[in-house]
Amino acid sequence: MVDSRRAAMAPPALQAGVRAALVLLGGALGLTVSALALTSLHLARRVVTPAARVPDTRILSLDTSAQTITLARTPDTELPGRYGLFTSGTESYVKLGSVLAEDATSVKRKLLTEIGPQARISADAAFSGWYYDTPAELHLPYTSELIGSAVGPCPAWLFPAGTGEVWVIQIHGRGTTRAECLRAVPLFHGLGITSLLVSYRNDGEAPRSRAGTYSLGATEWRDVDAAIGFARRRGAKRIVLMGWSMGGAIALQLELNSAHRDVLAGVILESPVVDWRVVLGYQARQQHIPTAVTGLAIGALRTEWSAHMAGAGAAIPFDRLDVIARAPELRHPILILHSDDDGFVPSDASHDLVVARPDLVQMQVFDTARHTKLWNYDQERWSGSIRSWLEERALLPE
Template structure:
């Protein structure tokens, strides 16, 4: 039911209508309304917890032209492509990648936009006809200018790749030499490349970084049931990452999470015995309440509220396992940090765009209002998990100043730092 939940950068599209039309045909053939509602809810629930194995190339690549400052790519003007910043454009079935930067021209009459091509890896963009837009700006830490080491983390499901990015030996950053590691946790449908965006901030602070893969992300081993736990199961992989950091010199860690990665970070601090080593959370576009996200997505797709409730029931009850394929139901209540606001005891910084149409920003704002250990920084026009892409200097400024303050305070502060700007 939800292609926006099939990949972090995707939006719902006409294939949803095809599903509804197909269901309508079945109804005309004699399917009862109750059976139709159950079928739609079951399909929606299964999509939510099923990892995406193939991305749809839903963005047309119109042309590549040579400009005075290098190549420019001509794209349809969409709500995503017209936003300033630096983004990724995958093509050739995801085997090739282009980093796309500033807007060089915009022709509303023709519905097209031209953007500068900063780099191309793995293919010929001039020969591409379709691709997909992404918040990933770099394919490797080295491409972003950072030395990295390929390491292997022994997760419960088996070995998984990760990048270790050490702080510069001569770093004069405010947190250098204090045994602090940043552990990056990507979102649903993403990969460890998502965390590369946080490396400039970590580098300026003088801290080490570990960019993890985890179950079902296409790099780490799949979970036994091949399904997302929406944070309820994935936290175990992050716990192993924390232990790896501690075994290699870390004394304290900060967890960075994007989208579902935010939900995973919150579950890690709630469930792991190693939570005592987690000094803070930096969450971008996080899922604070899965119930709210699923209800929002159902409304966006014009799914009736009773069907939306049935979807959540399928995910969170044992009887729904046959439909979802989950080995165990996901208790959505423990993923609701608005109701559990007083149970969050780790200093948290949330950066979230007001126009996020995948994970609404409201719960992020509300959590900061309910828990004084949470600081909230709103963004505008950035879309989902693209706060850094749209305003990298602003994102980095807030993160570095917040972390510097966090580690220079003997005790966590008790005031909520809400930035009204955008």
């Protein structure tokens, strides 16, 4: 214990110095805590704010005579298969074919969209697995529909097939639109399954909620539940849900909460979010964000008052969105298609769901297909996996 008499006899200069040091230390700690809190709120806001497409690819050269394009090499641009590229200038979107040549820094690919010699395209572009950009490109009959939901009419594309008794409802991911799902339509159409590609609140096509932010599936599933009701009214007897990335999280919430669970026949998940905490932790590590910041951001989104500070319309129920913990509640067969090198949504939780419910969940594991690009990377395997799974569960129309 410090002798109070000695402390009292300490030189005034020393006492003043100690007081100043304590004030500085307290101020520094306060600033650190404040900075940490602000950083966490900023991260939380990014999580729930609908993402705009940002350039992630550099166009190095364009040869219109040979119809080739050379891109800076990345884990995405080096993938074999067919892809899309969002661009700006005289072309807004082009289709990419196979890799023709590559070196340590660049990849030359075949252009599948013809580009004229007068084309002027910005060097900054965004690589995509969409491939098809509009429904007309499929050359299949379709209609544009509006699905009535609590937030208003949500646009959808309907591709009728077969007898109309078996439907697949496709749910796109975060920061994308229903066009992401177009590449799956020909497979289902060939199997006699009607496809409904839906939109949901705050995705840029459906109506905006009051806050205008994502709830990571906690409310979006209600808009898709309205689409299930629409399908039933149009004659659907059995419905398969297919979710891409965050659409997988939405599909799983429907599997757990839908008022129409009696008509659901199965769930197909492409590169799905199964537990948001796993995904957010992984993405934070990829961006070298301290674990403490990530934990505080998740904590902020879980609490009503701080969620509003982060721009969210309501607290995010991460426990309800954790399907590993809720695995005993699952009722229908699930097929997961996921690549272990996903790079955006790690496959760990998908593997965990197989372990938690091996009686219901099957998984096709890819190793070099990246995020939501499994169809692009190996269309034959991707299509065959879905077809076989549907056949084994007698989900094909008779």
